[in-house]
Amino acid sequence: MSALSSEAEDGSSCDGADERDLPCRASGLVSAKLTIVVGDTHFSEEKMFLVQSCDYFRALYRSGMKECRQEQIHLRSLRARGFVIVLAVLRGEKPALDGDDIVEAIECAAFLQVALLAKHLINLIDSDNCLLMYHTAATFGLMDLYHAAALFIRNMYTDLEAEVRKSLPSEMISYVESLTPSVFVAVGAHVTCGGGETVHAASRTVCYLDETGNNWKVLTDLPLQASTSMAGVTVLDNKLYIVGGVHGLHKQVVEACFCYDVEDNSWGRISSPAQLRYNLSLVGLDGRLYAIGGEYERTVMSSVEVYDVKTGKWEFAAHLPRPVAGAACTKAMSRIFVCLWRPMETTEIYEYISRKDEWRLVTTLIRHQSYGHSMVGHRDNLYVIRNGPSDDFLRCLMDCYSLSSGQWTSLPGHFANSKGSLFTAVVKGDSVFTLNRSMTLEYVVDGKTWKPRRQMKGFPRSGSVWTFMLQLPDALMLQ
Template sequence: MSEHGGETKDSSGCAGADSDRLLPLSVSDKLTIVVGNTHFSEEKKLLVQSCDYFQALYRSGMKECQQEEIHLKCLRARGFLIALAVLRGEIPILDEDDIVEAIECAAFLQVTPLTKYLIDFIDADNCLLMYHTAATFGLMRLHHAAALFIRDMYDDLEAEVRNTLPSDLIAYIESLTPQIFVAVGAHVTCGVDETVHAASRTVCFLDETSKGWKVLTDLPLEASTSMAGVTVLDNKLYIIGGVHGVQKQVVDGCFCYSPENNSWRRSAGPTQPRYNLSLVGVDSCLYAIGGEYERTVMSSVEIYNLKSERWTFAAHLPRPAAGAACTKTMSRIFVCLWKPMETSEIYEYISGTDEWRLVTTLIRHQSYGHCLVGHRDNLYIMRNGPSDDFLRCLMDCYNLTTAQWTSLPGHFANSRGSLFTAVVRGDSVFTLNRSMTLEYMVHGRNWKPRRQMKGFPRSGSVWTFLLRLPDALMLH
């Protein structure tokens, strides 16, 4: 089973294969599920596709396969109701009791989409409950995800952790590596006779203890971060495309850095060479979105499946776009496209149907969205100030649950585009320029400055992301 709402991932890509091939011929029509005193009527196909429990049941040949009514005695009705809501594509809001019952149901029935939904629902208020309850019911994927969230926010949560959790659960959290803020400047490829530039071709991380920057690794000689696609997936850094030379020759190939091995690996690039693309990673797939080739802006999109190591084309963007603002949140992909006059449109890629769906539209006088940041069910769009003023950054928030826009009060200093490189860690947002690294706390839907550290000591554009680094790399 896959992580895309119960769909099965084809070896050729992440958009899903024909999941009907997993179903026995006898599975059809409705099934009545009795939980306690509550009766639920649901399509057998949906249950078999989404729950390992029902899939195993209908493959077993047991007498229950012929029954129109099945009793689940180990669950509570509210947990099963939440599971059905998630399977239908709804977004239920969960209180503490709901979370416990949902975890119980996800563990007992092995409901992959519900587990994924719970992971996306983790926040500072519920992470300890998620962590402890998932450990109790043996839902280890959620248990690990909640532990990582707590580790990333340990400075804020340590006191509560020590007063709430048993020692073995505390020890597991402290054994994990927190995410570190990492940056790399936009550099072209470096030939062997260009060693004068090699010193600046480094990937650096922020040491939050000393509040300064340290070198993590050097870029491969063939790689370029100038107009490239850069993202992190499964704690590996990927650099795709980019250009070298005044003629904007496209760099072919995909460069992958593994902190675990402190090494680079090169693999095949997209079928369509491209630069100035947007790159995002979700569920073991890389999405190369739009970009340019031979100075022509493109709408094509390609997906790289890390498991099959194959590129496949996906649905084109609604219109050509280069360097489009793009983000992921709650395992969903969003892209911001400009549309004259003064219109920013946000589209979501729907993997199950391989389509780009318009989510919302923002119209602001003399202003377009230049950066998109996702934090749980909120999308933050950063745009230039009035009259193309890029020294001031205005921000609007779109809530995916309520489908409502909110304008954040005031404006944000945006010297050299710092807010256009924002990344989220837990409930913090890190922004960066040459002058300073500024961390914001996300409070409600607003951003409040929290602390300031040293800026990135490189000129020009910069890419920022998060990695979990082994202790040996942090100390070297």
């Protein structure tokens, strides 16, 4: 097992807990050590660390059982290597896991109820380990991982079906096939359509690609008051969000923000950020929307606001290191990254550290480039896509940054970028879908290379296009 040491980036913390979860503080839990025996291996850890980090130990020290007073606890059903992985993840590391590691990690995550480890395992799902993840999660009842692995398999079913039918029991195959695969969805840049204006209303549609029929179909119409022009558009928990945007010749900001729920096939309003903005970047992660930078009254901003879906409230977060509009953002390994580009040579990648509410410089890339870039996260890699040299700007160059190794790699060759197709790249399983008016092109991510796989129909809209993945209910796709 190899491990990448880093701080916990998902907002969970091992320093500072809810007082309700620390019933033994007064009896010396803060500084007490506990020896955990797993197999023949002894681990010495702070009790407070274990109680704050792990539901099993939290429940144990709430129970009042005799184990609360013991200095040594035996975990007889687990194996030492799995517990090593648990401790690594709880300390903020992002270990890479092979087959044996995965099995033992899932066993420990289920028995000790370690949500952070389950989340890390979900981030590691790929074409090579998804069947193992799925079967082992079923065995130990780790249901979040079970569903995530099944959905990954469903999204890659063309490649995996033969192996699935050979290696999985019928009930597990049935569950995979009962899931709706993610579909490629696109919406053009449209301003509001209020005041009785209906001339352009027919084109204000969100569409999805029917891969079987190689055709684009209408999913829903945009609300008349919604603008996708210079707006923040993203998907979170299978819901589409639109924040900000502009209308009119003078780029008047749109205050109304919207959410589309595919399950109900309905649009609803959400509250607006305290700081109205357009040309922002919008990212969704762990039940929150992050509105990053943007402009207001033609002034570029560095402010960031976070929307909690459960509470329906926006709160300001740490400012970016400098003002930015239309920044390239992505998610990878349940972490948020943003590119701050300094023309014409330098791209800086920052990560938002939620538990510390700060932006941390991850890496700097210096490359000669003409203009523009986007960023795509896949597994533990960040792909930065930029225009080629100024005499060949319709082709793209791509660089890959590995979060695990901290190394940059230039992908070989140029990628065709007629009218910005790669700037709309989104991930589905181990594939990347790109789009322009001429074609939809699917790449397979193999190692750190992108290999063209198939070409489908382009999106018949001019101007900027937003793309993303959604799981659509069968009823919607049958309309």
